[in-house]
Amino acid sequence: MESLLRQKLVAFRAAFYRVRVLRGFLLVGLWSLLVFFLFSLSEGLFWWDVPVRKLLWGVWVGGTAFLLVWWVIYPLLQYGLRLRGYLSDEEAARWIGRHLPEVKDKLLNALQLSYQDPSQNAAVALAIEERMRQLSVIPWAQALPSRDLRRYGLLLVG
Numbered sequence: 001m002e003s004l005l006r007q008k009l010v011a012f013r014a015a016f017y018r019v020r021v022l023r024g025f026l027l028v029g030l031w032s033l034l035v036f037f038l039f040s041l042s043e044g045l046f047w048w049d050v051p052v053r054k055l056l057w058g059v060w061v062g063g064t065a066f067l068l069v070w071w072v073i074y075p076l077l078q079y080g081l082r083l084r085g086y087l088s089d090e091e092a093a094r095w096i097g098r099h100l101p102e103v104k105d106k107l108l109n110a111l112q113l114s115y116q117d118p119s120q121n122a123a124v125a126l127a128i129e130e131r132m133r134q135l136s137v138i139p140w141a142q143a144l145p146s147r148d149l150r151r152y153g154l155l156l157v158g
Contacts, residue, residue, distance in 0.1 A: 004136075013092050014079070019146050020071075023145075031064065032063075095143060106134060110127075110132065114128055
């Protein structure tokens with residue numbers, strides 16, 4: 001049962017970082033289009049000279065590159081290399097408990113119980129099995145921060 005808990009947490013963490021990367025791509029696309037349109041509008045209205053155009057282009061490219069690194073590449077590196085800020089098992093359990101009221105701290109308790117050696121204490125093994133039975137019917141994917149993705153996607157498309 002303990003390995004099932006770990007597998008579900010690993011799957012949740014992978015989905016969590018996939019959502020973060022997708023949200024990052026959408027935000028970078030929105031920011032890039034917005035700044036491009038604003039700079040194009042200002043160019044059409046003011047007929048800037050070449051140095052100002054270079055500055056606007058540099059701000060647009062530099063800002064897009066910075067946001068791409070911050071919102072897309074850094075979360076990928078966090079997930080792949082487990083850098084600082086990586087979502088640990090305990091943090092994932094807290095995240096799920098915060099966003100799913102029926103879970104609350106049951107998942108965190110089951111995770112903490114799984115750190116104990118169940119072979120030494122049969123009550124711990126039974127408690128872990130009980131918690132996993134309770135938590136197996138709850139869809140953890142509802143705790144993912146994917147609510148904003150639809151809004152960002154619609155803004156990007158139209």
